[in-house]
Amino acid sequence: MNGPLPVLEDHSLAKHEVLRAYLVNYLRILAQSPHSEGVRVTLVDGFAGGGQYRLPTGSVVGGSPLILLDALKEARALVSLDRQQRNIRKPYTIQAHIHLVEKHRATAAHLQRVIDDTPEAHVPNTTVQIHGGSFDAALPHILKDVRTRQKKSGRSVFILDQYGWSQVNLEKVSTIFSELPSAEVFLTWMIDSLVNFLSKDMLEKLNPALARSGLGDALDAEKLLAIKAADSAEGDLTWRRAIQSLMTEQIRRVSGATYCTPFYIIPRQSRRGYWLLHLAQHLRANEEMKRIHWDNNNLHHPGGAGFNMLGFVGTNGQLAFDNRFDAYAEQVTLDALREDIPKRVAQLRTPLRFGDLVQQTANETPARLKQLQEAVFALEKERNLIVRTKAGALRRNAHSLADDDVIELPTQMWLIPN
Ligand SMILES: C[S@@+](CC[C@H](N)C(=O)[O-])C[C@H]1O[C@@H](n2cnc3c(N)ncnc32)[C@H](O)[C@@H]1O
Incomplete structure (x- = not known):
């Protein structure tokens, strides 16, 4: 990277904040067991950039590689404090291996200088490895390294912060999950640039880009264009x-x-939004990600509030609500869940474990576990749902609702139309 540092925009700051918060929480959760003496973890920044930006005010701030190192430092301090407070004497070590990949040669050289000058990169139990070249070329070495050092768990977080949406091939992400089942992946995806450029003139460029992203077999530009043409009469958002x-x-x-x-x-300066997708194999990871979203109002989600997260038209035929993860969204979410949960139980026509309801709806709702518990508990209080503990007792508060509790409809409620 030659010349002045690039300017860090608002939306990248918001993204860094989410990553930092998620990673600190992730590392703290790993350290919860009082018997554990430590953990090995790998963090991969697959599109690392040069490691430094300037703000419009002129001050210099760190890029995602430094966010990873900061999160590690903060988590180590919080874990040690937490264990002191819980009187746990056993020392706890987070052994972190960080892989940074950057394709652009001058940017990678700048990143190397930034890492050389960053004290957090040189503390004990921290190894930082920079790969010049493409993420695809570095991936086999990274996977081999994780499997060698972390035989049991392969615990790792991959951050794939591409420009646009076609630099990451999703089949590579699938390789990560099949080789490292505990891995989690953050993927940025400029969905609005794809959608904004959807036109007949772009067909020739879009189809090769869809193929590069790994979506070529599932989607083609003609199909996307047909959706645009069919729904245009309904308005842009639809x-x-x-x-x-x-x-x-x-x-x-x-x-x-x-x-x-x-x-x-949310980018404040531009109308082009982008997704920060979090992909994982475990429900707990999905729940923790949702928790970070609800704690951080820099994000939003246009879509249904209940079990219609991906829906764009609400059940009332209106455009679905725009979730800003704020107090208003909490209320709308709770109301929507109170409508959707009995309908789901009615559709299934069988009593349902609460844990199964949570698992089956995880990709359909932005709601966290706590909100699902509150909705089920409220429905029980209103006598619109029956909740039985394993021992047959009544639940006295929402947050003690357990996975093994069974929920069912009072008999007359089976008549609700599906
Ligand atoms: C959006 S920027 C990364 C910003 C960085 N993650 C941050 O938040 O500080 C994307 C970076 O990926 C690099 N890049 C582009 N294609 C790549 C590839 N195939 N493999 C690795 N890096 C790539 C670009 O040179 C650029 O520096």
Whole structure:
């Protein structure tokens, strides 16, 4: 990277904040067991950039590689404090291996200088390795390294912060999940640049880009254009959301992820939004990601509030609500869940474990576990749902609702139309 540092825009700051918060929380959760003496973890920044930016005010701030190192430092401090407070004497070590990949040669050289000058990169139990070249070329070495050092778990977080949407091939993401089942992946995806440029003139460019992204077998530009043409009469938002919802499902399917949160970073300066997708194989990871979203109002999600997260038209025929993860969104979410949960139980025509309801709806709702518990508890209080603990007792508060609790409809409620 030659010349002045690039300017860090608002939306990248918001993205860094989410990454930092998620990673600190992730590392703290790993350290919860009082018997554990430590953990090995790998963080991969597959599109690392040069490691430094300047703000419009002129001051210099770190890029994502430094965010990873900061999160590691903060997590180590918080874990040590937490263990002191819980009187746990056993020392705890987070052994972190960080892989940074940057294709552009001058940018990689700048990143190397930044890392050389960053004290957090040279503390004990931290190894930073820079790969000049493409992410695809570095991936086999990274996977081999993780499997060698972390034979059991392969615990790792991959950050794939591409420009646009066709630099990451989703089949590579699927390789990550099949080789490292505990891996989690953050993927940025400029969905609005795809949607904004959708026109007949762009067909020749879009189809090769869809093929590069790994979506070529599932989607083609003609199909996307047909959705735009069919729904244009309904207004701009309708076809945009139809395409977004289709893309989310295909991204999750091709990447081999079990769970996906398709939420937006809000860029204040521009109308072009982008997704910060979190892809994972475990429900707990999905829940933690949703928690970070609800705690951080820099993000939003246009889509249904209940079990219609990917839907673009609400059940009332209006355009679905724009979730800003704020107090108002909490209320709308709770109301929507109170309508949707009995309908779901009625559709299934069988009593349902609460844990199964949470798992089955994880990709359909932005709601966190706490909100699902509150909705089920409220429905029980209103006598619109029966909740039985394993021992047959009544639940006295929402947050003690357990996975093994069984929920069912009072008999007359089976008559609700599906
Ligand atoms: C959006 S920027 C990364 C910003 C960085 N993650 C941050 O938040 O500070 C994308 C970077 O990926 C690099 N890049 C582009 N294609 C790549 C590839 N195939 N493999 C690795 N890096 C690539 C670009 O040179 C650019 O520096």
